[in-house]
Amino acid sequence: MASPVPNKAPSTAERIRSLCARPCSAIVAVEGLDPTPTPVHHLLRDGSFAITVPVGDALHERVISAGHAGIQAVLEMTDYAPLPLREPVRSLVWIQGRVREVPGSEVSVMLDLIAASDPNPALLQVNSDHALMRLEIESVVVADSTGAESVPLSRLLGARPDPFCAMESGWLQHLDSAHREIVDRLAARLPQPLRRGRVRPLGLDRYGVQLRVEGQDGDHDVRLPFTKPVDDVSGLSQAIRVLMGCPFLNGLRARGV
Incomplete structure (x- = not known):
């Protein structure tokens, strides 16, 4: 029996969970x-989603007035690239549902x-200048450069955040500012026409790894997949060396070292 082909990119659900797991x-939008x-x-x-809104805000007052019925609302989350790119938004997530205030007797338990x-x-900030509310999900839609x-x-609910989502921003910023040679090695894997643009690390x-190519004809996002998914920093380091074409993948040392 043939071995299953490993995933080459996170599922849309995994991407949402990763976005939820980092700042x-x-x-919240209400008509x-x-x-x-x-x-x-x-x-x-x-x-459901736990959200907080300012006490006394127009949204807060409307939810209070609606009582148990709640109000229709959309939670919009924006995934910004960690680098100053020409188009900084990587994706948008819209979660539509009904917002209700969390009863006072349940606030402490939910906060814990x-x-x-x-x-x-x-x-x-909850119980001081923000109120805790619950958004009952009715639909979830994600939009990025490939569509919606x-x-x-x-x-x-069945997906999990990416194990590197918390370190992604800092790692990409460090890679772009201090290790351009790695970016250049990765860019060498791109089709020849894309190498004429400005290549920046976009995602991990x-x-x-994802690269953004800012060219005269627009922006192009390219994914360079690992040979197999990785779960820890050691595996990540080796996978990136493979992408770079590094000959010392298994602890071998250069002659004379």
Whole structure:
């Protein structure tokens, strides 16, 4: 029996979970109101999102007035590239559903639940100048340079964040500023026409590296997949050396070292 072909990119659900697991720009949009920033946007195990909004804000007042019925809203999360690119947005996620206030008797328990996996300092604002609310998910849509895709809630709950999502931004910034030789080696893997543009590191995950080519004819995103998914820093280091074409992949040393 033939071996299964390894994935060459994270699933859309995995990408969303990774975005939820790191700081990102997020707003709550309601018809007739200005968008409201939400510093907390945490996916709960039951398939709803915990969000926070400023106390006394127009959105907060409308939710309070609606009572148990709640109001329709859209949580928009923006995935920005960690480098100053010509087009900095890597993807947008729209989560539509109904927002209700979390009852006071449940706030402390929910805060402890969130903090156990995501110790976001913004949680300390709850019960002072922010209110904790729950967004019951009705639909999830992701859009990027390749188009838009709807993601079933069951698939989202079954996915896990990428093991490198927390280090991705710092690693790419360091790679771009201090190790341009690695970027150049990776760029050598690109089709010849794309090498004429400005090549920048765009993304990193357990399946490979993404490069952004800013050319005169527009931007082009190219994925360089690893031979197999990796799960730790050691495996990541070796996978990148393979992409670079490094001959010393298994601890071999150059002659004279």
